[in-house]
Amino acid sequence: MPAQFDLPAQFDLWNESTTSPELSVDEVLATLEQWHEWGWLRALDLHFARFLQELGEGRAEVLMLAALTSHQAGRGHICLVLSELVARPFETLKLPPEPMGQQGAPALLKTLAGYGLDCLERALASASVVDAVHPESGSAPLVFEHGLLYLRRFWASERRIAHHINVRMRSDTPGAPSSEALAHLFGASPSDETDWQQVACALALRQRFAVISGGPGTGKTTTVAKLLVLLQQQSLAQGGEALSIQMAAPTGKAAARLTESMAGALTKLPVSEAVRAHLPREAMTLHRLLGARPDTRRFRFNETHVLETDVLLVDEASMVDLELMAALMDALKPRARLILLGDRDQLASVEAGAILGDICASAWPPAFSESMCRYLEHTTGADLTVTTHEGGIADHVVVLQKSYRFSDHSGIGHLARAINQGDIAQARAVVSKGFSDIALTQIEAGERTHVYLAVEGYRAYLEAIEANASPAEVLAAFQKYRMLCALRQGDWGVETLNERIAEALQARGWIDQSSGWYVGRPVLITRNDRQLGLYNGDIGIALPDPAAEGRLRVFVDQGERIRSVLPARLTHADTAFAMTVHKSQGSEFETVTVVMPPSDSAIMTRELLYTALTRARSMCTLCIADTEVFFNALTRRVQRSSGLSQRLGELTDQR
Numbered sequence: 001m002p003a004q005f006d007l008p009a010q011f012d013l014w015n016e017s018t019t020s021p022e023l024s025v026d027e028v029l030a031t032l033e034q035w036h037e038w039g040w041l042r043a044l045d046l047h048f049a050r051f052l053q054e055l056g057e058g059r060a061e062v063l064m065l066a067a068l069t070s071h072q073a074g075r076g077h078i079c080l081v082l083s084e085l086v087a088r089p090f091e092t093l094k095l096p097p098e099p100m101g102q103q104g105a106p107a108l109l110k111t112l113a114g115y116g117l118d119c120l121e122r123a124l125a126s127a128s129v130v131d132a133v134h135p136e137s138g139s140a141p142l143v144f145e146h147g148l149l150y151l152r153r154f155w156a157s158e159r160r161i162a163h164h165i166n167v168r169m170r171s172d173t174p175g176a177p178s179s180e181a182l183a184h185l186f187g188a189s190p191s192d193e194t195d196w197q198q199v200a201c202a203l204a205l206r207q208r209f210a211v212i213s214g215g216p217g218t219g220k221t222t223t224v225a226k227l228l229v230l231l232q233q234q235s236l237a238q239g240g241e242a243l244s245i246q247m248a249a250p251t252g253k254a255a256a257r258l259t260e261s262m263a264g265a266l267t268k269l270p271v272s273e274a275v276r277a278h279l280p281r282e283a284m285t286l287h288r289l290l291g292a293r294p295d296t297r298r299f300r301f302n303e304t305h306v307l308e309t310d311v312l313l314v315d316e317a318s319m320v321d322l323e324l325m326a327a328l329m330d331a332l333k334p335r336a337r338l339i340l341l342g343d344r345d346q347l348a349s350v351e352a353g354a355i356l357g358d359i360c361a362s363a364w365p366p367a368f369s370e371s372m373c374r375y376l377e378h379t380t381g382a383d384l385t386v387t388t389h390e391g392g393i394a395d396h397v398v399v400l401q402k403s404y405r406f407s408d409h410s411g412i413g414h415l416a417r418a419i420n421q422g423d424i425a426q427a428r429a430v431v432s433k434g435f436s437d438i439a440l441t442q443i444e445a446g447e448r449t450h451v452y453l454a455v456e457g458y459r460a461y462l463e464a465i466e467a468n469a470s471p472a473e474v475l476a477a478f479q480k481y482r483m484l485c486a487l488r489q490g491d492w493g494v495e496t497l498n499e500r501i502a503e504a505l506q507a508r509g510w511i512d513q514s515s516g517w518y519v520g521r522p523v524l525i526t527r528n529d530r531q532l533g534l535y536n537g538d539i540g541i542a543l544p545d546p547a548a549e550g551r552l553r554v555f556v557d558q559g560e561r562i563r564s565v566l567p568a569r570l571t572h573a574d575t576a577f578a579m580t581v582h583k584s585q586g587s588e589f590e591t592v593t594v595v596m597p598p599s600d601s602a603i604m605t606r607e608l609l610y611t612a613l614t615r616a617r618s619m620c621t622l623c624i625a626d627t628e629v630f631f632n633a634l635t636r637r638v639q640r641s642s643g644l645s646q647r648l649g650e651l652t653d654q655r
């Protein structure tokens with residue numbers, strides 16, 4: 001329970017008793033309505049409870065749990081963990097929201113009081129709107145399984161993901177590579193240290209499902225480039241047809257980066273022209289790969305119309321949410337290989353789920369079964385210790401540790417490590433050591449240091465506009481710098497800082513924002529628009545179009561192409577001088593300024609700091625009113641409830 005809820009004893013009402021509900025249905029619905037008015041719950045959560053009542057559910061506690069499950073889904077959780085709700089209601093629900101503090105706590109407890117865990121479980125087990133026995137053959141809106149309460153849609157997606165991974169884990173292992181073929185691409189290790197990139201490659205070659213995780217510059221792309229070469233070599237050498245290999249990422253930006261870095265990595269490899277001709281050149285967004293269709297959640301490719309792809313590589317997998325991952329796996333042939341790349345330490349997807357984190361959870365520290373150790377030792381020469389049972393998910397995951405981007409002299413690298421380890425003393429030591437690529441800057445309320453940093457940071461892009469550079473050049477210059485914020489609203493949030501930066505640029509004559517759309521206005525697309533071919537997360541800049549007599553068009557960077565769109569057609573676009581850390585995932589910038597909230601906040605977590613810091617390649621300035629807020633954030637982690645790890649274990653045990 002958070003420290004600020006120093007609750008009086010009379011409110012400590014959770015217990016193992018099975019007392020009957022204290023509130024009637026009308027009272028619970030009125031309470032949920034009140035919570036909605038206070039901004040605790042979304043309208044959707046309230047409507048869900050009402051909908052279940054209309055379906056005939058007459059138990060107050062079931063309606064309350066339904067609303068809370070929906071509330072949790074809105075916060076990224078796949079399910080509501082009943083035992084956690086009972087043991088730690090405030091931490092589990094993050095209710096009341098922080099600003100309400102103590103005054104809201106009694107209202108929450110009064111509503112929840114009187115329902116012991118047993119009582120709640122029994123109510124769910126017998127409710128007609130909940131499937132608790134054989135949920136696979138039911139159709140109730142809620143599913144209760146293993147102590148977890150799910151919205152049916154989420155339950156079904158989680159189950160499908162587990163099923164698809166399990167099928168791949170169980171399928172016969174494809175032919176393994178020769179150690180000579182691996183050595184040819186990896187060369188001899190310069191020291192006795194295990195070459196984890198080679199281990200990752202060998203592991204992925206032998207299986208139909210593999211995850212290669214690691215921070216920025218740990219060589220994920222380099223490793224997988226070699227993997228694709230070896231796979232294609234093997235296939236062609238066996239006289240078979242060339243494999244159909246595809247690469248995808250959740251956003252256009254991330255797909256463009258993958259295209260670029262994969263091309264760079266492949267150029268360096270000694271590969272015959274015959275093989276090179278069959279290596280992928282372009283990554284696309286997952287939505288494009290799956291054939292997203294306007295106005296429907298369904299994709300053109302799905303379980304009944306699968307992709308022809310033999311090998312699918314998905315980068316930035318930490319950004320892929322539950323439902324998109326399920327749709328992706330549905331659309332693959334059962335024998336297709338799936339390779340996920342990503343950074344397990346980054347923030348999870350914006351939508352519900354933390355699939356990559358869940359998969360990697362049981363695989364860190366590295367753990368391999370006896371047969372996997374023997375195989376990896378034989379093919380790579382690595383000296384590994386057997387630490388897990390056969391056939392577990394850990395045999396499918398490698399986490400790369402060594403960063404080739406951040407050297408030992410890099411403050412970003414050192415601070416990122418300290419943040420991930422939650423090591424406050426080390427983080428303090430790094431910050432005070434005076435590395436040239438990081439700065440922790442204290443700013444007072446009302447001070448404008450961070451705004452000046454942004455004005456300076458955007459100079460290259462402003463000069464490019466002034467010099468009538470091409471849209472591609474202006475977009476490239478804009479990507480060199482970004483201001484990132486933890487919050488959306490308030491003095492330290494994206495909305496205010498976008499206004500402040502625009503005002504400062506206007507005062508210096510860089511922009512003229514007398515009309516809503518002005519030359520140089522950078523925007524972030526906030527919703528997929530299939531008609532315009534735009535994706536959530538795309539960046540565009542308004543510029544005069546010489547091909548349209550200098551009229552303003554928004555040029556949107558989609559990596560492989562630049563799309564030009566009439567400003568009036570952009571209904572979901574925000575000014576992008578400043579953007580949230582969440583929205584910056586999948587992008588990198590030379591220089592970054594991170595603006596954090598002035599006081600302690602649940603949003604300040606290790607994952608948020610790590611993600612923000614590692615968006616910077618060369619320089620990161622962290623701006624904060626109270627530096628202790630930064631260090632306190634290292635004690636907080638993003639936790640997303642799900643049953644995925646358990647399902648993978650479960651299914652594995654059934655082998």
Ligand SMILES: Nc1ncnc2c1ncn2[C@@H]1O[C@H](COP(=O)(O)OP(=O)(O)OP(=O)(O)O)[C@@H](O)[C@H]1O
Nearest residue numbers: 197214215216217218219220221222223261404405
């Ligand atoms: N084993 C290695 N030895 C030397 N340099 C390496 C090695 N592996 C990768 N690099 C270099 O490190 C840089 C980053 O590699 P790579 O792009 O593969 O990492 P990544 O994990 O995919 O990065 P990102 O997270 O940014 O996508 C590249 O310049 C690459 O050439």
